[in-house]
Amino acid sequence: MTTTQENSPAHVRVDGRAKVTGQALYTADHHPPGLTHAVLVGATVPSGRVTGLDTAAASAAPGVLLVLTPANRGRLGQLPDGTRYDGWPPEARPPLADDTIHRWGQYIALVVAETLEQAQYGASLVRARYETAPFATALDDATVVSRPEQVMGEPMQISRGDPDTAWADAPVRLDVTYTSPNNHPCALEPHATVAEWDGETLLVHDSTQWVRGDQAVLSAAFGLAPEAVRVRAPYVGGMFGSKIATGSHTILAALAARRIGRPVKIVLTRKQVLTNVGHRSETVQRMRVGAGPDGSLAVLRHDTRTHAAVNEDGNPSEFHEPTSTMSRLLYDVPAYSATHESARLNVMAPGWMRAPGEATCQWALESTLDELAYEVGADPLELRRRNHAGRDPHHDLPWSSKHLLECYEQGARRFGWDRRPDAPRSLRDGPDLIGWGMATATYPGWRFGATARVRLSGTAGGPRATVSTSGSEVGNGAYTMLAMTAAEGLGLPVERVTVELGDTGLPPSAQTGGSSLTVSTAPAVRDACLDIRVQLARLAGGRPNMADGDLLAEVPGATLTAEASTSPLFLRDGEFAYQSFGAHFVEVRVRPEIGRIRVSRVVSVFDVGRVLNATTARSQFIGAIIFGIGQALHENLIYDPVHGLPVNADLGGYLVPVNADVPAIDVSWIGAPDLAFNPLGCRGLGEIGITGMAPAIGNAVFHATGVRVRSLPISPAELVR
Amino acid sequence: MRPLTYERATAIDEVVRRVANRPGAAFLAGGTTVVDLLKLDVITPDLLVDVRDLPLGGIVAEPGRIRIGATASNSDVAVHPAVRERCPVLAEALLAGASPQLRNMATIAGNLLQRTRCTYFRDGQSACNKREPGTGCSALNGVNRDHAVLGGSDDCIAVFPSDACTALAMLDTTVHTVRPDGATRVIDFAELHTAPGHTPHVETVLEHGELITGLVVEDLPAARRSAYLKVRDRTSYEFALASAAVALEITDGVVTAARIALGGVATRPWRSHAAEEALIGGPATTERFAGAAAEALAGARPLAGNAFKVRLAEQTLITALTDLASRPTEEPSS
Amino acid sequence: MTDPIPTSVDQKPVATQRPPSGMSLHFNGVRHMIPVDARTTVLDALREHLQLTGTKKGCDHGQCGACTVHINGRRVLACLSLAVAHTDDDIRTIEGVTPSDGALHPVQEAFLACDALQCGFCTPGQIMSAIALLDEIKTEQGPAARLSSDEIRERMSGNICRCGAYPNIVAAVTRAMAGQDGAR
Structure with a gap:
């Protein structure tokens, strides 16, 4: 299967079966009882102010339960600003904050209805009047230009040696300009959220590559302890960077669900994905x-x-x-x-x-x-x-x-x-x-750091292991690689390892991003397995030469658990x-x-x-x-x-x-x-x-x-x- | 999408009457255009009358012509042996369009009534004379890389996007309809689509409620040696930047018959008689092909974003003719 | 063969067939009732009304192929198909091609073996497309039909995979094609 000369192990994707049968559940596949559907309305001007928002027709449309606008959004808590790397909101400005418009497509209302068709129709009935303001969507038209000192801790304005002299003295010189346009991650799964409340606890299914980031943003938005917010994303339909920040739609879905006392599902349209979740700048x-x-x-x-x-x-x-x-x-x-x-x-x-x-x-x-x-x-x-x-x-x-x-x-x-x-x-x-x-x-x-838990249980059919960590499978093969790592660490066949991912209820992992999930998590899994082997050795008493399989057979019905962590490491x-x-x-x-x-x-x-x-x-x-x-x-x-x-x-x-x-x-x-x-x-x-x-x-x-x-x-x- | 009613019927007069009697009614066939635009709120019919139960799905090859029922799918037409043999350009054009799934859904009559991909038409909000007469054309000073260089007006430069119609335009095609009063009529394909002029919201000569029942493609000796070349940004599943449907009859090195139409660059299916005339009677050489291409684009009105299309369309046509001329004579294309 | 294009039209009125208050849809051999809303697509009927969520919505406008299903044996896009227009049709989805005994369809097996997926979101649509493709070439070219890699690429281009499993999808289709008559 592999084309390398190097003898890397190869294993079929352990979550492949769920995916080829359509049984893997992505966010929008969840359908809790009483589910309602929400559709976002975007601004149709690039800059200015909403001077009038007519929601009467939408509110009166069949099946419509709620029209959320800046006028009735209510208070949201202060969102994290991203500087502590514990969660990112989509924009510094919270959703539906006021009537100013900074860009085309910026959300101005949310319509919730019994069925998707009714919500879509209701959204089409929301009418906005605008006062437009000057805008720029082309680099040369911008009136404000910033010079960022750093991006994520790396300096952006730097110099070493003597570039002026070196340039003046260079025998061969090239001075060329390359341009690249806006690109978009454009994962095939549109961003989606299913939010449901149980009293003062919130359960969110979300298309996110960072359940804990969501948890931080949502708990801040709603003034809850982090433990009161559970975010799940066991399967994510691609992300490529676009599902790190917590979407405005995610916050609004949770808000709407609380307001109407029923679960709310939002699935962004493809156009909303392309214009509201961040792109690669030109x-x-x-x-x-x-x-x-x-x-x-x-x-x-x-x-x-x-x-x-x-x-x-x-x-x-x-x-x-x-x-x-x-x-x-x-x-x-x-x-x-x-x-x-x-x-x-x-x-x-x-x-x-x-x-x-x-x-x-x-x-x-x-x-x-x-x-x-x-x-x-x-x-x-x-x-x-x-x-x-x-x-x-x-x-x-x-x-x-x-x-x-x-x-x-x-x-x-x-x-x-x-x-x-x-x-x-x-x-x-x-x-x-x-x-x-x-x-x-x-x-x-990079390593962003992770904690993994490994549980080894003796069962009637022999020992089974479960690996748990909060990071998400996004197509990267995390389920498979962590199962392989635990199997190797415990001397078990891969088929006897279950991996649990994408849930804030599991031991904390950083985001699935920066090509870092497996390299942060697998070593933690390995260390937890070593710990379990030590525990097994203790159980084995003075029989250090006992074979692994026999050792494991010693623990019918027993469960050994170990957790291990890796620390973050950035570049150097x-x-x-x-x-x-x-x-x-x-x-x-x-x-x-x-x-x-x-x-x-x-x-x-x-x-x-x-x-x-x-x-x-x-x-x-x-x-x-x-x-x-x-x-x-x-x-x-x-x-x-x-x-x-x-x-x-x-x-x-x-x-x-x-x-x-x-x-x-x-x-x-x-x-x-x-x-x-x-x-x-x-x-x-x-x-x-x-x-x-x-x-x-x-x-x-x-x-x-x-x-x-x-x-x-x-x-x-x-x-x- | 607004609430709407759906009806179906098995008799032609019934579906025609239902649509004709209601200003907000529309026919529904494959749905690849109608359902798409319904979701975008670009079209807002209150009644859809489904034509797929009508007995119009057949394809019949007769001596001298192929008769294609209105609801024959693009897929079925593309693989029909008579189409592949007698006018391979049509099969190639159909297979160059959309995807297998869409070709299974789309009907040949629906293809004639395909709507433009112009972003300002499809966004449901921009000024657009085609969608909302009198509001202006956002494409003229907006992003117009995809827009027409031929057949446009000061009111509209939206491209008519069909690949199949590019082929049908250079074949001898007639369009058969039933009018609201029950009478049938036969329209020359060249007469079906109207130029945008000052009325870009009017796209065909069809009346409200007039139903296309089928097409007849007359045999054309030159069409047996015909081909479709489509240029686009990606290799498949995309509309044309420029395309050329070409047929050549070459006897002893001299072009005795030629048919030429361009796609992706014009506001309606675009046959170029001038380009054909520039070829007939002369040798099949690159120089002559270039002369024909210059004729075909002579009336081009490029804008900032689509100026490249003039040269691209010329080169697409020259390349299509060159490739076709170098093909062995009797071998039908696939 | 009868002429597909009528030259005259019979003016006899035909009784109207109005849909009943509920729509009955035939998914994977089973009849399901959903409320009538002419706007409901086959895709939303599956996903939102019947919770058959194996079929995915990637664009909702016929531009990605994630919602590919079979209607009367042909691959089509569920997002551009109105449910009300398909009450008499046989609709098959990924749930319907998966054998009930825990085994996999040969195309599913080939996708798994060739790692023809990553995030898995486009995968049900890819598999439905590939199954139909194998039927199409048998119809067009006979039971021993074989496609080159380039032909498979073109015929699978209506299904976008943003993770980029394309080479493995081509390998999977090739493998399934070879396996059909035991030639693998």
């Missing part, structure tokens, strides 16, 4: 590289403009697409500077999307390096080898483990890179031009910088007359430490690579600069790759354990696959056609001649 990245005649980098200046939301100025945990976090450390560059400014627009506050910062940075950086390679007449792969960073130049620390050169070597071999002619437009097959491009992939090693500690690496090699076929581009071959090799399950790891790598195909060729969430509204906020307009866009993908990995990072030696791998894909494709398009497209997505419009 970027404009000016890259200035100075190099020696052989392409050795002397200086890199990385100046970025992104956007932020007009109403988020002053939010201490505001997120700005942090494009320079990788350019500062990926290559051995003595002089470096980065600046970042963010234009304030009338759009939803941008949020995290798979490899936030890394995916956009790599687009600009790896494309620029490809240009430099042509400039100095070097092979693009060779240019990267020449600039390989033996240690982290930004943090001035050794890498905990780095096998990037092996990724290059293995990828080049599997792809046949040595047969690549240097000149563009040299490969042809019938009417198609063929191009080969490559780029480096990279993503930081006093000893090491933690980073994953990889390399993509891509072939494209371009029909030049009509600008039609097909990715026809992908070879990717990753260095992510040890891989716990080859089956799910391979799937995650491939999935992220396909995200990169979307970033390169399709995805572009467009706001009308004149009218201020989104123009393609559906799945027919916001294009994500379909099956026919995706070729066979050859994924492999080095597999060298990073034991400094955690005792299992595994770093996260959910996001690295997207980083570097867009530039690898763009570089291949240049190699095929001789046309350098510096703005994404690369479409027939850019290539047709």
Whole structure:
């Protein structure tokens, strides 16, 4: 099943059966007795004030139970501001706070009815009058521009060495600007909430990648102790960063359920998903590289403009697409500077999307390096080898483990890179031009910390284990990997391990995000298993040589329990910088007359430490690579600069790759354990696959056609001649 | 979606009368357009009359023509042996549209009445002369990358999105209807769709309550060697940025017959007689194809966002003709 | 064969068939009654009225394929099908293709074996689409029909998988196709 040479274990997805039979219950599949349905109403102007909200017709419509507006919303408690990393609201401003409108689609009312059809009709009857105000939805139209000092603790305005002198002295200089549009995580499961109250306790089924974040936000909103709020998300239909913050809809569902004394379900429309849960901001990245005649980098200046939301100025945990976090450390560059400014627009506050910062940075950086390679007449792969960073130049620390050169070597071999002619437009097959491009992939090693509980029970059929932690399965394979980890730790077959996830009632885990869930949780599971083995050894008394199976057989009916935790680790500690690496090699076929581009071959090799399950790891790598195909060729969430509204906020307009866009993908990995990072030696791998894909494709398009497209997505419009 | 009534009937006169007698009534067939727009509150009928119980689902190949019933599904038409043999361009155009699931639902008559994908039409709120006459056209100064460069007016530049109609436009197609008074009529396909002009809300010559009962596609020797080329941002499941339906008859290197229509770039199905005439009587060369493409786009009125479509449509047409001309003569396309 | 297009129209009136107060729908061989609301789609009838939630709503506008079901044996989108229009039809969902004895349909088995899923949200729609696809090619090309990977990709492009399980979905369909006549 796996294509790696390294002998990673492989196991079929343990939750696969529930998923292929349709029995896995996602949020919107819950249907508590007395359930009602709610539909949100959005503003139809980008800026201004609601001067009149007519809800009479909606309230009188058949089946309508409640119309919630700023006038009758009532008080909400102070929401966490995100600075303590204990929960994020969607925006600093709570939902239905007042009558000001900051963006098109901002919720102005919620209609609750007996049936979904009635709620939808009721919502269509809400009429708003507006006083409009000037707005900006295009970067160049913004009147307020911020210069963020930091994003999630990483400085955004930095300099090292002497970039001015290095730039002035560099024999080879390139000054190029790369742009990328708004992208959207666009998980296939629309954000949904089912909220029900039992007295003063709240049970929420939510499409979230962070049940505990929800718990913190909801308990603050309703003035409850955290224990009074239970959030469940055992199955999440994809998230890609968009289900970290607690949605406005989640808060409003709970509010409405309390008001009417019945459970309330909200499922966002696809348009609401695309305009209300945060997107990846567009970027404009000016890259200035100075190099020696052989392409050795002397200086890199990385100046970025992104956007932020007009109403988020002053939010201490505001997120700005942090494009320079990788350019500062990926290559051995003595002089470096980065600046970042963010234009304030009338759009939803941008949020995290798979490899936030890394995916956009790599687009600009790896494309620029490809240009430099042509400039100095070097092979693009060779240019990267020449600039390989033996240690982290930004943090001035050794890498905990780095096998990037092996990724290059293995990828080049599997792809046949040595047969690549240097000149563009040299490969042809019938009417198609063929191009080969490559780029480096990279993503930081994070751990957000987790506690896991392992319970071992003797049953009639033999011992069974249960692993419990609050993190969520989002398609990452968490159920499977944690079952495998416990099975290995206890000497049980995987089939005898049950994993419980996605519930605040379980031992606390941080969010399923930052490629960190498994690497935070699996070591805790391993430690809890070790603890249980110690307990077993005690039970075994003076029989240390007793086989595991026999030991376990000693405890019929008994239950042994152990908990263990891992601590957070962000990028680096006093000893090491933690980073994953990889390399993509891509072939494209371009029909030049009509600008039609097909990715026809992908070879990717990753260095992510040890891989716990080859089956799910391979799937995650491939999935992220396909995200990169979307970033390169399709995805572009467009706001009308004149009218201020989104123009393609559906799945027919916001294009994500379909099956026919995706070729066979050859994924492999080095597999060298990073034991400094955690005792299992595994770093996260959910996001690295997207980083570097867009530039690898763009570089291949240049190699095929001789046309350098510096703005994404690369479409027939850019290539047709 | 507003409350509405649903009815079905098995006789043509009955469904025609029910819709004709009620201004707010509409026909329902495959639902791929109607149900979509109902949910968006873009159309607001109070009565839907289902035509799928009518005996109009057949496809009959006769000598000289193919008769296609109104409710034949796009899938069935696309795989019909006579269609594939006599006018492969229609099969290719159908298979280039939407997805297998949608093609199973959509009917061929419904395809003729497909509505535009213009975002300002579909959003239910923007100024749009097609949806709400007299309110203006938001696309003219808005985001118009997807909009028409041919056949537009100062009131509307919405693209007519059908792939199949691009093929039907260059074939000899007639549309058969039953009018509210029960009379039947036959409409030349070229006459069915109207230019937007100052009345973009009027899209066809059909009266309220007039039911399409089927199409007849006359055999055309050139159509046996015909093809459809569609260019879009992704490989499948997307509307065209530009497309070309082409047929060529080449005898001893000379083009003796040609049919050409463009899709994705015009406000209605767009046959180009000028492009056809530019080819007939001359050699099948790239230069001649380029001349024909220039003729086809001669009247283009590009805007800021869709200027690329002029060149893209030309190149799509040239490429479609080049590929077709290089195909072996007798081999029917699939 | 009869002419599909009438040349004249019989003017004899036909009795109106008005729907009763409840709608009866035939899901997976079982009749279910739901209240009449002409606006209710097959998808909402399944999910909200009958709590058959295996069929998913990803876009509600025919743009993702997550709600793919079979109506009278053909794959269609439940979100664009009005329930009231399908009271006489046989509707099959993921719940209906799963054998009752705890086994899996060969296509489900192939998806599991090839890891043709991640979050699982699009998976019921993918599987319903794949099952219909295998039937379609048998009808079009006979029992020994085989599709290339590119043909499978195109014919499965009406089902979006945002997690990007596409290569594994192609592998699963290939495996199921080969397994149909024991050729695997």
